[in-house]
Amino acid sequence: MLREIARRAIKRGGARCATQLARATSSASASSSSSRAVASPASTTPRRRLTTSLRDANARGRHAEVIEAYENGAAVRTEANTAEYLKALVALDRVNESALARAVHRGATAEAAATTGAIGASATATESDAAPKGMLASEKNPLYTQQLEPTFKAQLWRTVRTLGTAFIVLSGIGALLEDRGGMSKAILGGESVKPHQNTQTTTFDDVKGVDEAKAELVEIVEYLKAPEKFTKLGGKLPKGLLLVGPPGTGKTMLAKAVAGEAGVPFFYSSGSEFEEMFVGVGARRVRDLFKAAKQNAPCIVFIDEIDAVGAARNPKDQQNTRMTLNQLLTELDGFKASEGVIVLAATNTPGMLDKALIRPGRFDRTVSVPNPDVGGRREILQAHAKGVKMADNVDFDVVARGTPGFSGADLANLINIAALKAALDGVASVGAKHLDFAKDRILMGAARTSAIITPENRKLTAYHEGGHALVALRTKGARPVHKATIVPRGQALGMVMQLPEKDELQMTRRQLLAMLDVTMGGRVAEELIFGSEEITTGASSDLQQATRLAREMVTRYGMSEKVGLASQDYASDELSSETRQLIEIEVKAMLDAAYKRAKDLLTQHEGDLHTIARRLLDSESLSGSELKELCGIATA
Numbered sequence: 263m264l265r266e267i268a269r270r271a272i273k274r275g276g277a278r279c280a281t282q283l284a285r286a287t288s289s290a291s292a293s294s295s296s297s298r299a300v301a302s303p304a305s306t307t308p309r310r311r312l313t314t315s316l317r318d319a320n321a322r323g324r325h326a327e328v329i330e331a332y333e334n335g336a337a338v339r340t341e342a343n344t345a346e347y348l349k350a351l352v353a354l355d356r357v358n359e360s361a362l363a364r365a366v367h368r369g370a371t372a373e374a375a376a377t378t379g380a381i382g383a384s385a386t387a388t389e390s391d392a393a394p395k396g397m398l399a400s401e402k403n404p405l406y407t408q409q410l411e412p413t414f415k416a417q418l419w420r421t422v423r424t425l426g427t428a429f430i431v432l433s434g435i436g437a438l439l440e441d442r443g444g445m446s447k448a449i450l451g452g453e454s455v456k457p458h459q460n461t462q463t464t465t466f467d468d469v470k471g472v473d474e475a476k477a478e479l480v481e482i483v484e485y486l487k488a489p490e491k492f493t494k495l496g497g498k499l500p501k502g503l504l505l506v507g508p509p510g511t512g513k514t515m516l517a518k519a520v521a522g523e524a525g526v527p528f529f530y531s532s533g534s535e536f537e538e539m540f541v542g543v544g545a546r547r548v549r550d551l552f553k554a555a556k557q558n559a560p561c562i563v564f565i566d567e568i569d570a571v572g573a574a575r576n577p578k579d580q581q582n583t584r585m586t587l588n589q590l591l592t593e594l595d596g597f598k599a600s601e602g603v604i605v606l607a608a609t610n611t612p613g614m615l616d617k618a619l620i621r622p623g624r625f626d627r628t629v630s631v632p633n634p635d636v637g638g639r640r641e642i643l644q645a646h647a648k649g650v651k652m653a654d655n656v657d658f659d660v661v662a663r664g665t666p667g668f669s670g671a672d673l674a675n676l677i678n679i680a681a682l683k684a685a686l687d688g689v690a691s692v693g694a695k696h697l698d699f700a701k702d703r704i705l706m707g708a709a710r711t712s713a714i715i716t717p718e719n720r721k722l723t724a725y726h727e728g729g730h731a732l733v734a735l736r737t738k739g740a741r742p743v744h745k746a747t748i749v750p751r752g753q754a755l756g757m758v759m760q761l762p763e764k765d766e767l768q769m770t771r772r773q774l775l776a777m778l779d780v781t782m783g784g785r786v787a788e789e790l791i792f793g794s795e796e797i798t799t800g801a802s803s804d805l806q807q808a809t810r811l812a813r814e815m816v817t818r819y820g821m822s823e824k825v826g827l828a829s830q831d832y833a834s835d836e837l838s839s840e841t842r843q844l845i846e847i848e849v850k851a852m853l854d855a856a857y858k859r860a861k862d863l864l865t866q867h868e869g870d871l872h873t874i875a876r877r878l879l880d881s882e883s884l885s886g887s888e889l890k891e892l893c894g895i896a897t898a
């Protein structure tokens with residue numbers, strides 16, 4: 263929970279002013295959609311005869327011209343041209359509005375009529391086939407138009423049918439070719455599954471910051487190296503282990519490392535691969551996988567995203583998924599632990615797994631693979647920076663401290679983005695500012711350079727963020743300010759980032775109160791400078807965070823006098839209305855007190871608030887040390 267608070271606090275200032283944001287976004291999308299309308303092919307194509315063949319035009323992407331030429335008669339209606347016309351309709355997704363749809367509809371109704379014998383359609387059709395155009399056209403004989411049209415329609419019908427059949431046949435062949443694992447094998451008799459890598463090069467040393475998980479897996483490695491020896495000593499082994507942790511923490515890497523350390527083949531598969539359009543294919547794949555594994559024992563079978571098969575699914579594909587899951591259970595039961603096949607599976611949602619999967623003898627052991635702590639983050643950063651030229655000013659300790667909550671994959675990504683940015687900047691090495699850029703990128707999504715922010719809006723944001731920053735700088739127990747910015751990114755119009763000095767395993771009351779004060783700083787600054795009538799909705803997420811924190815202090819950490827040391831489940835229905843009321847009173851008192859402290863502080867240092875806001879408007883981002891300097895606070 264405390265970690266969570268820490269994370270939330272880092273993102274403080276989240277969505278400043280939701281309404282302004284919504285306005286900016288909608289105007290942006292409006293302008294983009296109007297520009298799309300200008301470029302629309304239908305409106306720009308002039309009415310002219312097509313000089314090239316329809317086929318060429320289609321090949322060059324000029325589908326609209328093809329449609330027009332065919333429909334206005336500029337192109338001869340040969341079977342080939344009809345095919346091109348159809349392709350163009352499909353390419354532009356205009357089948358619905360096309361003359362074709364109308365003709366086919368009419369054709370279909372005519373055909374229906376013909377089968378009931380209302381018109382002698384087939385006889386007249388042959389007649390008109392033979393007769394040159396216009397021959398039968400007399401006032402007395404209006405048959406002409408009635409006859410020719412069915413011919414055209416009949417031809418269209420034939421083309422549609424031919425193309426349809428061809429499509430089905432071709433896509434069937436395509437599916438066979440594309441599907442490497444299942445259906446083709448199921449039908450053609452099947453070659454066996456190959457290990458993903460026979461000799462794994464990944465070792466435990468490559469996976470950083472997950473020492474506890476590694477310690478649990480060492481036993482498996484020992485076993486795989488010498489199964490006989492291990493079982494002779496009376497060691498009892500699980501068949502399946504579940505690696506549980508958030509995305510990108512190195513679960514796949516760990517599984518590969520187990521195979522690498524033991525020097526055994528590694529079979530990779532993903533739960534989503536077993537999800538198939540064709541009933542039974544998923545089950546077949548599971549069967550093939552285990553058959554191959556047994557032939558290659560000792561070995562590792564790794565199933566990523568096992569929840570894709572192992573969880574309760576939507577009713578539509580339930581039967582299919584059930585079959586796959588049942589097959590998996592059968593396979594797990596079908597070999598002895600001593601056969602040398604170890605199944606590792608990864609999931610981020612263990613709670614969703616079918617209970618049958620985690621019963622003894624199946625995946626009965628869980629290895630937790632959490633996000634790395636600050637030391638782990640430093641090691642991961644260093645490992646991924648190995649192949650990258652880093653500048654001397656890069657301190658991985660600082661970067662690691664500034665990235666709580668980042669997964670291993672996030673950190674790998676951070677180094678990548680920084681290296682790309684450095685390359686774009688045309689410099690030879692990756693510096694601290696590139697890493698900072700990459701961090702902001704990952705934290706907040708790409709900069710919203712396109713959205714228009716009014717000057718008033720910017721000014722308000724500058725004071726709002728300035729308020730957060732100044733309270734943080736001047737409050738004992740508050741986390742050091744890392745950066746304040748009014749560059750809009752992702753959902754935020756601006757933000758103040760604070761970094762804990764070390765990983766916070768627990769926090770003092772003073773620190774929590776400081777957090778409340780800092781959170782209030784934004785709204786207080788708006789009010790102080792622009793007046794209570796001008797305050798905005800921008801503080802809504804601040805207030806939400808502050809309320810949640812205060813409520814936790816009251817109900818869970820025993821930090822309010824009136825509620826005392828009791829721990830209360832605020833969400834529970836069983837909470838008496840008196841207790842609930844008491845909690846609410848205490849929460850309000852706590853928030854009011856924080857508001858007052860922030861207000862006193864900002865009133866006292868109003869000069870600094872103006873200085874910070876002005877500088878923010880000027881340079882958009884200020885580092886912690888720049889902020890301190892502006893306020894005349896000595897840097898430690």
Ligand SMILES: Nc1ncnc2c1ncn2[C@@H]1O[C@H](COP(=O)(O)OP(=O)(O)OP(=O)(O)O)[C@@H](O)[C@H]1O
Nearest residue numbers: 468469470509510511512513514515642670671674
């Ligand atoms: N602990 C770690 N040490 C070093 N690199 C890591 C670590 N965790 C993740 N990475 C990096 O992130 C990449 C993705 O990690 P991996 O695929 O092992 O994560 P995962 O937990 O299996 O993710 P998912 O749950 O999304 O499948 C790795 O290839 C590696 O570059």
Ligand SMILES: [Zn+2]
Nearest residue numbers: 275784801804
């Ligand atoms: Zn704020």
